[in-house]
Amino acid sequence: MNTFAALLDRLVYESRRNAKIRLIADYLRATPDPERGFALAALTGELSFREAKPNLIRALIQERCDPVLFEMSYSYVGDLAETTALLWPAPISSRPEPPRVSPLPRGEGPGVWGVQDEASSSMQAGRAGASGEPFTRRPSPPTPPHEGEGSASSVSQAAASLVERNEGIGHNRPPPSLSEVVEALATTSKSDLPARLAAWLDALDETGRWALLKLITGSLRIGVSARLAKTALASLGEMEPDAVEEVWHGLQPPYVELFAWVEGRGERPVSRDPAPFRPPMLAHPLELEDFGKLDAGDFTAEWKWDGIRVQAVSFAGTTRLYSRTGEDVSAAFPDLVVALDGMEAAIDGELLVLVEGRVQSFNVLQQRLNRKSVSNALMTKYPAHLRAYDLLGEGEEDLRSLPFAERRTRLEAFVARGARERLDLSPLVPFADWDALTAARTDPASHGAGDDADAVEGVMVKRADSSYVPGRPKGLWFKWKREPYTVDAVMMYAQRGHGKRSSFYSDYTFGVWRPGAEGGEELVPVGKAYFGFTDEELAQLDRFVRNNTTNRFGPVREVVHTAEKGLVLEIAFEGLQRSTRHKSGVAMRFPRVARIRWDKPTAEADRLETLTAILAKGETEQHPTG
Template identity: 45%
Template sequence: MRAFSTLLDRLVLTPSRNGKLKLLSDYFATTPDPDRGYALAVLAGTLDLKSVKPAMLKELVLERMDPVLFGYSYDYVGDLAETISLVWDQDRGEAAERAEPRLSAVVERMQSLSRLQVRAAVRDLLDQLDVSGRFAFLKLVTGGLRIGVSARLAKQALAEMAGKDVTEIETLWHGLEPPYESLFAWLEDRADKPLLATPAIFHSVMLSNPVTEGDLDGLDPGDYAAEWKWDGIRVQLSHHGGTRRLYSRSGDDISGAFPDIIDAVAFEGVIDGELLVGGTSRSNQPTRTFSDLQQRLNRKTVTAKMLSDYPVFIRAYDLLFDGVTDLRGEAFLDRRARLATIIESERPERFDLSPLIAFESWDELDRLRHNPPDPVIEGVMIKRKDSIYQAGRAKGPWYKWKKQPLNVDAVLLYAQRGHGKRSSYYSDFTFAVWKGEPGEGELVPVGKAYFGFTDQELEILDRYVRNNTVDRFGPVRAIRAEPDHGFVVEVAFEGLNRSTRHKSGVAMRFPRIARLRQDKLPRDADRLETLLKLFD
C-alpha cells in the first residue's frame, strides 16, 4: 500500500503530463503483481469495490473527534479523504507494530466483505495505515481520485514502460480484467499477447483538432469534405460473432444503457458515429437536445418508459470494419461509400448517415457553421477526402470548427475549495444572473465553473471569497452578491439545457470563466431573459 500511496502523493504534486507519465511508468515497472494491476484498475476506473459512503466515513471519524473541531478541519482542508487521513486518531504504539498491508490485500479484502462487514473493515484499515496510506485508501474506496490521471494516460504509461504501441493496449483492454497479470506478462515479453474474451472489441478512435487562426490558410477546400458536428456523444458500435457492444469514445462499455441500439444491430463490423436522442432523418422526426440524452447516460439498466420517452439512434460517421475486413487504411470517401450501403439496410429508426455539407470556400463554410439548420448542431467537422482512419489526434486530416462560444456577464454566488493542487483555494464557483424586474430582481444560479482563469486570477478570486463570505453550507461558502457589491465574471459557454434542478430553469453547457470583470457592478450583469431567448 505504501508504494501506491506514495505514487498518489507524487501525482498530485506533479503538474506536467510528462512528469506524470514518468511516475506511472516507473511504478508499473518496479511494483510486483498483482499490486500494480490493481493500481492500474484504480487509475483507469475499472476496479469494482464495495462502495463506502462519505456519511459513513464522517460517522467513523466523529466516534473519535469532537464534531466542531472536525467541522473546522474539514472546512480548512476542503477534501474529506485528506481531512480524515490527517485527523484520524489511533494507538500509535499498536499501529507501529502492525505491518502495513499491500494494495492487493486491501482490494481483495474489500471485495470479499458483506455489506454489514464494511464499516468495521474500514475502521480497522484506517488504524493500520499511515497518513498517506489512509488518504490513498479513502480515495480508493470512494472512487474520487482527482489526481489528473485519465485511463488513456495510464495506458500510455504502460506503452512507454514496455515500448509498445498504445493502440495495441487499447485494443486488448476490454478483453481483460483486473489485476491484468496477462497484460503485464505480455508487456514484459514473458508471455504471448493475451487472447480476447470478446470479439466485439473497442478500437481507438480518430480525433480532430480545433481550427485555430491560420490553420485553413493554404488548404484547398476541394480536398476536404464537411459534416455537421452534432451535440450528442461519440460512440463506437461493434458487432462480431454474435457479440454486440456499444462503447464511448474513451472505450467505456455503455451497452447496458442502450439496449434498443444493441438489439437493432444487423450488420457485422465496427461503426463510428454520434449517439443522439429523437428521430433520425430517415424517420422524419426532430433530433432532441443533449439534456434529453443525459437521461439515459451513466445507467446500467433503463426502464421501458425511459426507452419510450428518450429513443436513441446513431448518426453514423465512419466505418472501421466491414465484417472482418479492416477498412482503416482506405480513404475517407471510400469508407463512407461502404458505410452508406450498410446504413441503408439497417433499421431506419435507429441508424442514419451523417450528411455531407456542400461548400466551395472556407468563407462559405464559416457562414454555414454560424447558421446551422438544426439547434442540436454545434459546428462543422472538416475531413480530408483521402484521409485514412488513424487512432489519436493527428495534425491535418480532421478538424472541428465549432460555433463561437456564447458569453454572458454573471455574478459569483457560491464557492468551494478545489482538489489536488487547488485544495487550499476556492476554485469551484457557482454564478448567477438576474431574474425579475430591473432593480428589484433576484440572482438565480445558471451554472458552475472551475477553470478558464489563470493562477494569478485564482489568487484574486480566492481572496475575494475569503473576504466576502456571508454564509457557510458545509464546505460551500455563500459570497456577498448585491446590486452594488459583488464579483462579476464573463462566462463563456457552448449551449443551454432546460433544467429542473436550477431555480433559473436553465443550465449552461461547458461553462468556463473567460474574464474577471472587476470593472463592472453586479447590477450590470446579464439577465435571465437574455438566456431564455437563446431557446427561441
C-alpha cells in the same frame, strides 16, 4: 499500499506531463504483479467499489473525533479524504507517550503549548506555503515497499498468522497492500465494510490513509488521464501508446498477460470479447491560424451533432454500445441495441434522440443518459438513434487502415443496404474553400442541415486520405465548433477544489438577476463553473473569495453579491435545459469562466429573462407548433 500512496502523492504535486509518465513508469517497473496491475487499474479508472460512500467515511471519522472539530477542519481543508487522513487518530497501542511541555508566552512557538500533534501540524503547514497560498499536505518522502507487499501468498500468510495470534490490523501489523485492499473490497459485505476500512486506516500513515480513501471513493483526481497511464505502461517496452490501447479493452485487472507482453516476456494478449471496443480517433480544435496551413481540397466536412459520440459493435450474435471511453452503455439503450443486432459491423457515430424524424436537443437526450435501466415509456417517448460517421469494421474485415474517403463509401453502401430504422448516415457538408465552410458553420439550416440545424454543434473536418488512428494524431481530423453562448453572471458561492486545487476556492456558483419576492431585484443561481481560467486568474479569484466572504457552510463560502458590490464573471456555455434543482428553473450545459469582469458593476449582470429566452427559442425550434 505505501508505495502506491507515495506515487499518488507525487503525481498530485507534479505538473509536467513527461515527469508524470516517468513517475508512473518507474513505479510499474519496480512493483511486482498483481500490485502494479491494480495500481494501473486505479489510475485508468477501471476500479469501482459500490459500497464505499462518502457518508461512510464521514461517519467513521466523526466517531473518532469531535464533530465540531471535524466540520471546522473540513471547511478549512475542503476535501473529505484529506481531512479524514489528517484527523484519524493513531491506534491506542501505537500512540507515543505524550511529551512534557512548558507553556510559552502567547504568540511564541508553533502553538500555545509549543507542541502540535500530527494533524494540527499538517494543517498549520497550509499557512506556510512557499507561494504564499495555503496547502494542506506536503509531498511525502519515498516509502520503500513493506516486506511482502504486493505478494498474494505473503498477504495470506500474514493474515493467517494474525488470526492465530488473535490480532487484527492496527496491532503492529504491516499496512495492507493495494492488492489486498482491492481483493478484500470485492468480497466484503456492506455490514462488514466499516470495521474493515477502519482497521486499514489504523494501519496506514497519513499519506496512506489519504490514498486509500481517494481510491475507494473513486475520486483520485490527481491530474492523470487514462491515456497518460497507458503511455507510461507502453514506455516499459518502448511501445506506442496506441499499441496498448488496441489490446486494452476486453482485458481485466491485474493485467498480468498485458505486462508480460509489454515487457517482452509473453505473447500479445487476445481479447475473447466477440464485440470489442476499438480505441477512437479524436480531433484537434480548428484554430484560425490553421487555415493558412491547410488545403481545403484535401479535406471533407460533416456536421458535428450535439449528442453523445458512441461506438456500436455487433458480431457473432453479440451487440454492444460503447461510450467514447469504452464504457459499455448497452443497458441504458436496449431499444437501439436490439435495432442494431446482427449488423455484423463496427460503427463510429453519434447517439441522438429522433422524434418524427427530427433530431432533438441535447436536453432531450439527457432524459436517457446515466440510467442503469430504462422503462418502455421512456424508450417510446425518447427513442435512441445512431447517426453514423465511420465504418471501422464489416464482417471479418478491419477497415481502419483504409483512407477515410474509402471508408465513407463503404459506410454509405452499408447504411443503404441495411435500411435500419434506428440507423442513418451523417451527411457530408459540401464546400469549395474555407469561406464556404465558414458560411455553412455559421448557418447550418441553409447549407443542408435543414430542420435539424439547431442540433448542429459545428463541423468536423477530416483529411480524405486519413486512416482511422487511435488517439489524437496531428493534422488529420479537426473539430470547429459554433460560437458558445455567453452571459454575465455574479459569483455567489465558492468551494475548494480537489487534487492540486484542494487549497484554492476554484468551484464557483454564479447567478443572474430576477425580480424579488418582496420587490426589488435578487440573484438566483443558474450554474457552477470550475475551469476556464489560468493559474494566475485562479489565485486572483481565490484571493477575492477569501477577502469577500460573508458566510460559511462547511467547505462552501458565500461571497458578497449585492447590486453595489461583488464580482461579475463572463460565463460561456453550450446550451440550456430546464432544471428543478435550481431556483431559476434553468441549468447550463458545459459552463466555464470565459472572462473575469473586474470592470463591470454587479448591477449590470444579465437577467434571468435572457436565459429563458434562449431556452424558449431552442424548445420552439425542436418542437415547432402547427
